Amino acid sequence: MFTTRIEETCSKMEAQRKFEIEVLPKKEGWQLFKDMAEISDDETADEVLSIAKNTADECGGLPLSLVVIGKALKKQKFPHKWRDALQQLQKSSATNLEGMENIVYQSIRLSYDYLGSEDQDLLLLCSLLAKDESIPIENLFRYARGLELFPNTDTLNKTRDRAYSIAVNLKSCYLLQPGDEEDEVKLHCVIRDFCLQMATRDKCGYLVKHDGLKEWPGHDIDESCSAISITFDKLDQLQDGLKYEKVKLLRVICHNLGERNNSEEFFKDMKELGVLELKSMNIQIPSSIQLLTGLRTLCLIGCKIHSQLSMIGSLKKLEILSFYHSYFCDHFPIQLSNLSNLRSLDLRFRELSYPLLPGVLSGMKKLEELYLGRYIPIEGEDKRNIIEELSSLTSLCTFQISTRDTQILMQILQALCLKNLENFQIISTKRPLHSTKDYRVTRTLFLEDDIEANMLLQPIINSLMKRTYYLHIKEAKVSKNLVSEIDGDGFINLKTLKLSCGDFEYLINATNSIPSDTFGKLESLELKGLPNLTEICNGVLKPPFSGGPRAKVQWGRKKKNLRKKSENPKKLEKKI
Numbered sequence: 001m002f003t004t005r006i007e008e009t010c011s012k013m014e015a016q017r018k019f020e021i022e023v024l025p026k027k028e029g030w031q032l033f034k035d036m037a038e039i040s041d042d043e044t045a046d047e048v049l050s051i052a053k054n055t056a057d058e059c060g061g062l063p064l065s066l067v068v069i070g071k072a073l074k075k076q077k078f079p080h081k082w083r084d085a086l087q088q089l090q091k092s093s094a095t096n097l098e099g100m101e102n103i104v105y106q107s108i109r110l111s112y113d114y115l116g117s118e119d120q121d122l123l124l125l126c127s128l129l130a131k132d133e134s135i136p137i138e139n140l141f142r143y144a145r146g147l148e149l150f151p152n153t154d155t156l157n158k159t160r161d162r163a164y165s166i167a168v169n170l171k172s173c174y175l176l177q178p179g180d181e182e183d184e185v186k187l188h189c190v191i192r193d194f195c196l197q198m199a200t201r202d203k204c205g206y207l208v209k210h211d212g213l214k215e216w217p218g219h220d221i222d223e224s225c226s227a228i229s230i231t232f233d234k235l236d237q238l239q240d241g242l243k244y245e246k247v248k249l250l251r252v253i254c255h256n257l258g259e260r261n262n263s264e265e266f267f268k269d270m271k272e273l274g275v276l277e278l279k280s281m282n283i284q285i286p287s288s289i290q291l292l293t294g295l296r297t298l299c300l301i302g303c304k305i306h307s308q309l310s311m312i313g314s315l316k317k318l319e320i321l322s323f324y325h326s327y328f329c330d331h332f333p334i335q336l337s338n339l340s341n342l343r344s345l346d347l348r349f350r351e352l353s354y355p356l357l358p359g360v361l362s363g364m365k366k367l368e369e370l371y372l373g374r375y376i377p378i379e380g381e382d383k384r385n386i387i388e389e390l391s392s393l394t395s396l397c398t399f400q401i402s403t404r405d406t407q408i409l410m411q412i413l414q415a416l417c418l419k420n421l422e423n424f425q426i427i428s429t430k431r432p433l434h435s436t437k438d439y440r441v442t443r444t445l446f447l448e449d450d451i452e453a454n455m456l457l458q459p460i461i462n463s464l465m466k467r468t469y470y471l472h473i474k475e476a477k478v479s480k481n482l483v484s485e486i487d488g489d490g491f492i493n494l495k496t497l498k499l500s501c502g503d504f505e506y507l508i509n510a511t512n513s514i515p516s517d518t519f520g521k522l523e524s525l526e527l528k529g530l531p532n533l534t535e536i537c538n539g540v541l542k543p544p545f546s547g548g549p550r551a552k553v554q555w556g557r558k559k560k561n562l563r564k565k566s567e568n569p570k571k572l573e574k575k576i
Contacts, residue, residue, distance in 0.1 A: 023061030023177075023188070030056050032063065036070025044077075051082040058089040058189065060132075065190045089189075108194045111173055121149045122166045123175055124203065126187040127195035128229040128251060130210035134179035134186055137167050138440075142320055146275035146297030147248055156319075156343050156368045157397060157422065183440070203227070204246055212255070216242070231255070238263035238286070242270070249275040257282040257304055267292055278303055290314045300326050302350070310335040322346035324371075329353045337363035348373035348400070358385035361393070369398040371441065377405040391415040400441050402427035406455060413460045426464065443467060443493075448474035456486050465491065472498040480505040481538070483514055490518030500528040510539030 010018050024032065033056035034040065041049065055073070059065040073085055112120065125143050129135050141163040144150060153159040167185055170176040177186040187195070199206040203226045209217060210231040216239040217230070227249040234256045240263050244250075247270055257280060267273070267288040274294055279301040285308040289295075295315050299322040309328070312321070313335030321339065324346050331354045332347075342364045347356065348371050355376035361367070370393065378386065390412055397420055403409050406428055413426070427446040445468045447456070455461060456473075465471065465487050471494055481504060483490055491497070492515065499507075508518060527533065 024063060024066070025061065026057070029059065029061045029063075029066055033059065033066045033070045036067050037073050038075050045079070047079045048077065048082055051079060051086055055082060055086045055089060058086065060189045062188055062190050105194055105197070108175075108191055111175055112194070112198065115170075115173070115175075118150060118162070119166050119169060120198075121147075122163065123170055123187075124195050124199050124206075126176065126185065127192045127199065128206060128208055128227055128249070129187075130231065131189050131192060132186065134181065134184045136179075136181075136184050137164055138183065140167070142297050142299065142322075143249060143275050145320060146295070148274065148296070199227070210253075215239075228252075235281070238266045238283075240265045242266065244270050246272060248272050251275075251277045251279070252281065253279040254281050256280070262286070264288060277301065282306075284308055285311055287311060293317065296320065298322070299324070302326060309333050312336060313338040315339065317341055319343045324348050325350045327351045332356055332360060334359050336360050339364060340366070342367060344369040344398075346371040346373075352376070356386070358382050358389065361386075361389040365392065366395060367393050368395050370396060371398075371400040373400070373402065375401050375403040375405075375408070377403065377408050383408065383411075387411055387415045394420075397421060398423040398441060400425040402429065404428070404430040410455070410458065410460065413464075418460065418463055424464065443469040444472075445470070446472045448472070462487065467493055469493060470496045473500075473502060474498075475501040480532075481507060481509045483508045483518055490515040490520070491522075492517050492520055494519060495521055496524040496526075497522060498526040498528075499530060500526075502530060503532055504530055505532050506535050506538040508537040508539075510537050 023029075030053060033052070037052065039049065039052055044052070052073075055069065056066065059069060069085070069089070073082065076082060112123070115123070122140055122144060125140055126135055128143075129139075138160075141160045144163055145156065145159045150159050150162045153162050164183075167176060171178065171185065175191055177188060179185045196206055196208060205225040207217070207225045207228045207230070210229070212233040213230060213235075214233055215235075223243050224246050225244065226246055228244065228247055229249075229251040231253040232255065235252075235254050250270065250273055262284045264287045266286045268291060271291055272294060273292045275297040276292070276295060277297075277299040279299075280303065281300075282304045283300075284306040287308070290311050292315060294317055296317055297320040298312065298315070298318060299320070301322065301324050303323075303326045305323070305326055305328045307330055309330075310333035312318070313333065316338070318339050319341055321336075321342060321344065326349055328349055329351070332352075334357065337360050340363050343366055345364065345367060346369075352373065355378045356372070357378075361370075377383070394417060396416065399416060399421055401409065401412065402425075409426070409428055423441050423443060425441040425444040425446075427444075429446065429448050445461075445464055447461075456465075466489055468491075471491070482499075497519075508514065
């Protein structure tokens with residue numbers, strides 16, 4: 001038997017079994033803490049007991065932290081000592097507690113020192129986000145790209161792959177924990193405190209405050225800090241006269257939009273900025289943004305933007321530009337065509353009143369990722385010019401569009417080099433707005449509202465279907481089955497299938513020759529409003545699908561269970 005901090009060591013040592021020591025459940029953590037602090041429910045004052053429970057909760061179930069902090073507060077009977085300890089933990093200054101620095105932090109430091117420099121940098125970036133926040137690795141990728149942390153990754157996907165690879169490594173070292181979603185991570189509060197200390201030592205310090213500020217912090221600011229991440233309950237005015245000459249990353253988040261934030265000189269003394277993220281702000285872009293000549297990542301997330309977007313066109317080094325879920329009620333400025341170095345453009349506005357006009361994309365020849373959001377169709381010469389500009393984006397590998405105009409959709413898809421697309425989200429709907437729950441784009445095809453069968457049989461759509469992971473067809477006037485009439489290859493890459501309001505009689509016509517691995521990767525099946533559906537498979541199908549999953553089919557108020565016997569039944573998520 002051996003112990004290790006690094007999961008990969010188990011593989012190298014050819015371990016037959018692995019036992020992961022995870023954080024303790026709340027009840028077990030509280031019991032361990034009481035044992036170490038030598039307090040009991042019967043003999044300890046109620047006030048002390050209440051504070052002690054909150055103190056134990058701040059340890060986040062980490063056994064080492066529970067033991068060290070519990071022992072540091074051993075036999076303390078007075079509330080003021082407990083309140084002081086809790087306050088230090090909540091304000092990330094627990095090293096003042098006796099024993100914390102020498103035991104917990106040195107233990108984390110040992111793991112940290114074994115990391116490569118890129119791994120250390122990404123771990124430190126995680127400490128910029130709020131405590132207990134689930135951190136999208138996509139955000140870390142954008143920050144890393146803007147800060148040029150991975151100099152040997154020339155494309156966005158290579159940078160993204162590096163960020164994901166490092167995140168996996170940090171989880172295997174137990175310095176990161178799994179997040180709420182598969183592509184998210186969490187940072188334990190004790191490790192977060194350690195990272196903030198390392199940032200102070202190695203990176204000139206981070207200014208991190210997420211406890212609901214109402215005005216810009218002043219007295220405790222270190223003007224030499226390299227990164228700032230602040231959350232406000234409400235911010236009515238950006239502050240002038242801030243001097244952060246060494247800051248390279250700035251995140252400002254508001255819980256409420258509030259009044260319009262306008263300070264023309266706000267960025268005047270932040271000329272080293274490589275990453276700027278503003279979230280949920282009511283803002284007019286300050287003219288001083290033009291001074292940020294080294295800016296590479298600019299994200300305006302959920303903001304209400306008042307004109308002056310044209311000034312962004314002067315940021316020649318900009319590589320990532322996102323307006324995800326923001327409001328903008330003006331014409332999209334032609335000056336953005338000057339962003340010749342741009343690699344990723346996200347136009348998924350929550351509300352955009354005017355269509356994207358020709359000329360904006362003309363100068364963005366390096367674009368690798370384009371998210372058009374809810375595309376507003378245009379006609380005549382403008383439409384032809386837009387399609388021509390799209391066809392010139394030969395480096396494009398990620399593409400997203402939502403439109404009600406199937407004709408323009410087909411023309412755009414014909415203009416693109418589809419074989420180069422590694423990720424796509426194609427949405428055809430007549431709804432006023434098709435909103436996605438998040439920013440992820442992973443091989444999704446969403447077709448609804450009177451889609452004709454001949455559209456599904458078009459080579460362009462058919463080639464996308466063969467690579468699609470998530471397929472949703474709604475109210476489509478299609479033929480009787482999916483396989484083999486629509487995809488004779490059997491949807492071998494499909495993970496999720498949703499069918500609703502169509503004329504399908506069955507999904508698979510196994511009376512014809514079809515691949516044995518039909519629906520071989522299917523994990524989730526949802527069937528709804530299919531009045532003509534009689535069975536999933538017409539005929540005998542070999543494993544792995546073989547009709548093994550049980551599907552609940554619903555139309556009106558009726559439900560019908562369908563099942564086909566299988567030699568090799570495949571587990572499938574049940575949905576209605």
